[in-house]
Amino acid sequence: MSPQGSTGELVSDWSLLERVVRKDEAALSALYDRYSGLVFSEAKRILRDAGAAEEILQDLFYQVWRTAERFDAARGSLAGWLLVAARNRAISRLRRKTGKTEELDENGVILRVDLESVAAQNVLLDKVRGVMGSLPEGQRQALELAYFEGMSHTEIAEKTGQPLGTVKTRIRAAMETLKQVLR
Amino acid sequence: MTNGKHIPEEDLRLLAAGAIPEEECAALRAHAVECPECAAKLAEERGLAALLALTAPQEKPAATIKAKLFARIRTERDAEERNRWPVPDVANKPDASSAARRAWWNWVLAPLAAALLMAAGIEWLESRRLGEELASVNHQLAVLMNERQRTEMMLDVLAAQDTMSVKMAGTPGAEMATGMVRYNPRKGMVMYTAELPPPPTGKIYQMWLVPATGVPISAGIFVPVEHGARQMWMAEVPLHTEAKLFAVTVEPGGGMPQPTGVKVLVGVVGG
Numbered sequence: 001m002s003p004q005g006s007t008g009e010l011v012s013d014w015s016l017l018e019r020v021v022r023k024d025e026a027a028l029s030a031l032y033d034r035y036s037g038l039v040f041s042e043a044k045r046i047l048r049d050a051g052a053a054e055e056i057l058q059d060l061f062y063q064v065w066r067t068a069e070r071f072d073a074a075r076g077s078l079a080g081w082l083l084v085a086a087r088n089r090a091i092s093r094l095r096r097k098t099g100k101t102e103e104l105d106e107n108g109v110i111l112r113v114d115l116e117s118v119a120a121q122n123v124l125l126d127k128v129r130g131v132m133g134s135l136p137e138g139q140r141q142a143l144e145l146a147y148f149e150g151m152s153h154t155e156i157a158e159k160t161g162q163p164l165g166t167v168k169t170r171i172r173a174a175m176e177t178l179k180q181v182l183r
Numbered sequence: 184m185t186n187g188k189h190i191p192e193e194d195l196r197l198l199a200a201g202a203i204p205e206e207e208c209a210a211l212r213a214h215a216v217e218c219p220e221c222a223a224k225l226a227e228e229r230g231l232a233a234l235l236a237l238t239a240p241q242e243k244p245a246a247t248i249k250a251k252l253f254a255r256i257r258t259e260r261d262a263e264e265r266n267r268w269p270v271p272d273v274a275n276k277p278d279a280s281s282a283a284r285r286a287w288w289n290w291v292l293a294p295l296a297a298a299l300l301m302a303a304g305i306e307w308l309e310s311r312r313l314g315e316e317l318a319s320v321n322h323q324l325a326v327l328m329n330e331r332q333r334t335e336m337m338l339d340v341l342a343a344q345d346t347m348s349v350k351m352a353g354t355p356g357a358e359m360a361t362g363m364v365r366y367n368p369r370k371g372m373v374m375y376t377a378e379l380p381p382p383p384t385g386k387i388y389q390m391w392l393v394p395a396t397g398v399p400i401s402a403g404i405f406v407p408v409e410h411g412a413r414q415m416w417m418a419e420v421p422l423h424t425e426a427k428l429f430a431v432t433v434e435p436g437g438g439m440p441q442p443t444g445v446k447v448l449v450g451v452v453g454g
Contacts, residue, residue, distance in 0.1 A: 023260075026328055032252070037243050039235060045239030054248045061252055076226050083233035091201065108215075108226040109233060118419040119371035121237075122400070127420070128237040146202035147235045153202045169196060175196045176277065179231055 004159060013078040020068040032061050034116065039086045046090035046148050047115055056089045079116070080109030091150035113182060131181045139174040142167050190214055190221045195400070199228035240440065264314055267406040337417060340372045341365060349429055351377070352449035362448045364429045373402040375429070377413050377448060382406060382433055389434045390418065391442055395425040402429070404438040426452050 011030065019027030036057055043053035060082060060083045064071075071078060114120040132140055138160075145159065153171065157164045190198075190211055197203050198211055215222045340346055346367040353357040362377035369418030375390055381386055403418035432447035 025256070026324065028256075029249070029253075032249055036249070037241055040244040041239040041241045042236035042247075044242060045236075054244050057244055058248055058252050058255070062255060065256055076346070077230065080230045080233050083236045084229055087201070087233070087236065108222055109229040110223075110226040111230040111233065112227075113234070116369075122419070123421040124234070124238045125241065126371055128234050132235075132238050136300075142202075143200060143235065144238075146197075147198045147232060148239075150201055151407050152204040153197060154204055156202065168202075171200050171202050172193055173232060175200060175228070178234065182231070182234070 014073050043090040044088040046178050076109040077111040081112040084109045139170045142170040199232040349450040351448040357447040378386045391430045391437045393428045395427045
């Protein structure tokens with residue numbers, strides 16, 4: 001359930017994050033309730049392992065608790081950061097890569113859509129799935145291999161037997177369609 | 184490599200989608216760090232790519248993960264509290280001459296220091312106990328605040344003039360079952376009560392909003408408490424969805440994206 005203020009309005013991510021900076025556990029709890037499902041589902045989709053996805057989920061929200069003051073509303077969205085950070089950590093784990101995660105890099109994520117309530121998430125979920133379902137098979141496959149499997153365009157070209165240029169074009173075209181529909 | 188020029192939009196898009204080989208990423212990212220224009224464009228593309236996460240099958244993590252997260256936070260906070268107490272500095276001992284000059288002071292200061300240490304120890308223990316109590320009270324407060332928000336939201340929906348009521352009746356084989364749905368499309372809120380027997384082992388009940396057009400939308404999973412108090416469940420659904428009917432099905436634990444099980448309750452809007 002989305003956290004609401006005393007007058008029934010939705011409390012924004014940044015208001016909650018400001019409270020997390022002041023070490024307000026209820027605010028972190030509200031953010032967790034808001035985004036844990038999305039973060040967990042994404043990590044599990046990549047890793048196909050609920051235990052590993054739960055570890056990533058816990059670590060990410062622990063990082064939010066420890067470093068909330070570093071998030072900069074001007075540089076992007078918390079929901080975006082959570083989704084990109086979850087994806088990067090899951091892919092690193094999937095490909096057994098080590099090394100420091102780029103915190104600042106991940107912080108720069110701008111979401112032009114609302115994900116702050118379950119209702120908004122549901123609407124967007126249908127929309128994005130609709131777009132992905134409508135893409136030509138080759139475009140959808142190339143984009144999913146990159147995002148969920150962490151494969152580079154070269155690896156996708158090798159796996160699918162398609163020329164490198166075709167793979168690049170397909171990924172760009174799929175992203176462009178997503179952008180046009182969500183605009 | 185960017186050779187000092189802006190990153191082409193095509194490459195920004197591939198970078199955001201995760202399709203650029205690792206060895207080429209470093210140069211692009213390094214440029215983005217130095218170039219606000221490319222950084223802003225990359226942030227936009229990342230936001231777009233992040234939405235792909237929504238195509239993953241949506242699942243809730245186990246409730247124990249949240250409990251573990253907060254246990255980790257509290258353990259760390261307790262450790263920080265403990266470490267905040269100063270440790271006596273034994274490394275910088277005074278030299279012999281100054282010790283001799285101040286020896287007589289020791290007769291006065293030593294018992295005083297011992298008394299202060301003892302007082303500090305007692306205060307530390309008391310502070311730790313109070314800290315634990317405070318953490319427990321904070322947790323209870325968070326629970327109460329969530330409960331209050333939930334109650335306010337329920338009252339808000341119930342009081343709204345555009346909230347509709349839909350009576351649900353049991354299907355053949357479950358004739359004794361009843362339920363009541365209150366639905367407000369403007370607020371995207373569904374609240375419901377249901378009188379149903381406990382579901383079979385490993386199963387739960389799932390409420391569905393069947394829209395006038397499109398596929399059923401989940402309005403939450405629930406398990407009635409046997410012989411318990413009357414319960415009301417609440418769920419958010421997409422705003423302004425025109426509902427045709429509401430239905431409750433029996434589904435595997437955790438719920439399903441679309442109904443698969445036996446229908447036990449049905450209520451037609453306006454019926």
